[in-house]
Amino acid sequence: MKEVQYMITRVLSATATTTAVLLVGVGAAQAAKICVNPNRTSCEATIQDAVDAAVAGDTISVASGVYFENVAIPSGKDGLTIRGGRSAILDAGDDGLAVTPNTGIGIAIGSNDVTIRGITIRNGDDHQIELADLVTGTTVSRVQSINSESDFVSSAVGGNNNTTVTGCEIFAPDSSAADVTGNGFEFTRNKVRHTSSTGVDVTGDDAVIE
Structure with a gap:
């Protein structure tokens, strides 16, 4: 019984992989690069503005600087990449000037296959990266996290x-x-x-921690 189930799983996995390859091919042809730099009129002023302007598969490049904001990536942005150097700093705390201080989640991810690469995330009074229910394929790479008031990466109750x-x-x-x-x-x-x-702290199968 286990052997039959294993073989069915492999067939379904192969089908899903083929579909994914086709979808990636379509997304790659349409993908755009969006820059974030408040000093350039050709770029978006904030990371959230860039996320709002992006579609699935786009890449957002964040220039050096401090961005006082809480970023939300909604559903419908599958395959989105946000990247920058360590001097591109997302500060989820209060800049001391805002009428409504930024105190929440650094980046809330609601789409699949999102990549966050290279930036620094600091402060805030919640998770620095939070995954919505059933979001899959998130990659967090070469990110620096400083002074989070909760987990650096946190999973939703429904699992990821x-x-x-x-x-x-x-x-x-x-x-x-x-x-x-x-x-x-x-x-x-x-x-x-x-x-x-x-x-x-991991609950689930096939985890790799090293």
């Missing part, structure tokens, strides 16, 4: 499969470096310092 956190520097989260529910979680080549809770 195939989440990858790799090459990140995670400093002083006021909870876990990662608290994830879902299968296929990978946490590799990360540096974690001064957590106030469990370093990595």
Whole structure:
């Protein structure tokens, strides 16, 4: 019985892979690059403005600077990439000037196959990266996390499969470096310092932590 189930799973997986390849091919032809730089009129002024302007498969490049905001990636932005250098800083806290301080989640992800790469996320009083229910395929790569008031990466109650956190520097989260529910979680080549809770808390199968 187990052998039959395994073979069916492999067939379904192959079909899904073929479909994914076709979809990626279509997205690649339409993908755009959107820059974030408040000093250039040809770019968006904020990361959220760029997310709002983006469609599935687009890449957002964030220039050096400090961006005081909380970013929400809604559904319908599958395959979106946000990238920048360490000097591109998303500050989820209060700049001292805003009428309504930014105090929530650094980046809330509601689409599949989103990649966050290279930027720094600091402050805020919630998770620095939070995944919505059933979001899959999130990759967080070479991100620096500083002074989170909760988990660096947090999974929704419904679970998130195939989440990858790799090459990140995670400093002083006021909870876990990662608290994830879902299968296929990978946490590799990360540096974690001064957590106030469990370093990595995973509920699910096929996790890789090294």
